Amino acid sequence: MKEQALGFIGAGNMAGSLIGGLISDGYPPENISVSDVDAAKLNDLATRFGVQTFEDNKAVVARSQTVLLAVKPQVLEQVVRDIAAPVRERAPLIISIAAGVREAAIDGWLGGGASIVRCMPNTPALVQTGATALHANERVSTDHKSLAEAIVRAVGIAVWVDREELLDLVTALSGSGPAYFFLFMEAMENAAAEMGLDEATARLLTQQTALGAARIAIESEDGPADLRKRVTSPGGTTERAVEVFENGGLRSLVFDAMKAANARAAELSKQLGG
Numbered sequence: 679m680k681e682q683a684l685g686f687i688g689a690g691n692m693a694g695s696l697i698g699g700l701i702s703d704g705y706p707p708e709n710i711s712v713s714d715v716d717a718a719k720l721n722d723l724a725t726r727f728g729v730q731t732f733e734d735n736k737a738v739v740a741r742s743q744t745v746l747l748a749v750k751p752q753v754l755e756q757v758v759r760d761i762a763a764p765v766r767e768r769a770p771l772i773i774s775i776a777a778g779v780r781e782a783a784i785d786g787w788l789g790g791g792a793s794i795v796r797c798m799p800n801t802p803a804l805v806q807t808g809a810t811a812l813h814a815n816e817r818v819s820t821d822h823k824s825l826a827e828a829i830v831r832a833v834g835i836a837v838w839v840d841r842e843e844l845l846d847l848v849t850a851l852s853g854s855g856p857a858y859f860f861l862f863m864e865a866m867e868n869a870a871a872e873m874g875l876d877e878a879t880a881r882l883l884t885q886q887t888a889l890g891a892a893r894i895a896i897e898s899e900d901g902p903a904d905l906r907k908r909v910t911s912p913g914g915t916t917e918r919a920v921e922v923f924e925n926g927g928l929r930s931l932v933f934d935a936m937k938a939a940n941a942r943a944a945e946l947s948k949q950l951g952g
């Protein structure tokens with residue numbers, strides 16, 4: 679895939695993460711072009727990675743075999759309509775990472791007949807620990823599916839979902855998920871600091887605990903319920919804390935939070951083109 683000309687429209691956080699991952703993975707920077715309305719963002723990526731930059735989105739389409747849409751969902755329609763003519767002419771593979779915008783909406787704005795892969799990455803892509811789910815419309819060839827998967831695999835793991843609606847659920851799980859863990863870490867740090875530990879120590883111990891728990895969870899054959907039991911000595915401290923979480927309804931709170939995020943993703947897709 680590394681000989682393919684790859685274009686990014688939008689040079690923000692996610693584009694920077696994906697480009698950083700691809701380049702660390704050996705993708706030649708001269709085969710990557712990027713456009714943005716913000717010249718400072720383009721300068722930043724050109725300096726960090728040596729990629730080609732353009733202020734005109736159509737210039738990126740004109741030189742790319744794959745075009746990755748990395749702008750906010752709210753500006754996607756205008757961006758896509760603006761590149762529709764060169765996309766029809768060159769028929770590149772279109773990959774969209776915008777939350778909540780359906781393949782059919784993008785295809786409609788392009789005038790129909792486009793090969794579109796939609797994916798939902800997450801910000802740990804920045805440190806090559808991303809989790810991305812992908813879905814392809816019926817026009818995408820097997821080779822193009824492999825190409826899209828290879829692009830996101832450069833920054834972490836990739837899984838395919840067989841129904842596009844499942845991307846809303848993935849958004850609520852792994853798309854927004856890093857923020858849930860950060861919230862939990864923030865609460866643990868604050869509690870420890872409030873009870874008397876200095877803030878720097880509270881942060882360090884919380885961070886290393888999160889990293890250690892994640893590594894055990896990934897490396898072990900066992901699920902989180904079993905791993906939790908191994909920390910929980912009968913009559914000990916963990917048991918007391920877990921009792922407080924369970925009695926406080928942590929599980930149903932997590933369920934409700936993810937349901938709300940899932941519903942918001944579905945709502946966004948209705949607002950942003952059906």
Ligand SMILES: NC(=O)C1=CN([C@@H]2O[C@H](COP(=O)(O)OP(=O)(O)OC[C@H]3O[C@@H](n4cnc5c(N)ncnc54)[C@H](O)[C@@H]3O)[C@@H](O)[C@H]2O)C=CC1
Pocket residue numbers: 687688689690691692693713714715716719735748749750751753757775776777798799800801853
């Ligand atoms: N941040 C996250 O955790 C995740 C974000 N996403 C999706 O990734 C997409 C990008 O998000 P971020 O990188 O976080 O946003 P961002 O705001 O950092 O980047 C968007 C970029 O688009 C540029 N832009 C705006 N109008 C433009 C135009 N007309 N033409 C070209 N460029 C234009 C902006 O200047 C900005 O640099 C969004 O659609 C979001 O839904 C997906 C998964 C996770």
Ligand SMILES: O=C(O)[C@@H]1CCC=N1
Pocket residue numbers: 777849853854
């Ligand atoms: O909060 C959001 O809408 C985006 C999608 C997933 C993560 N950030």
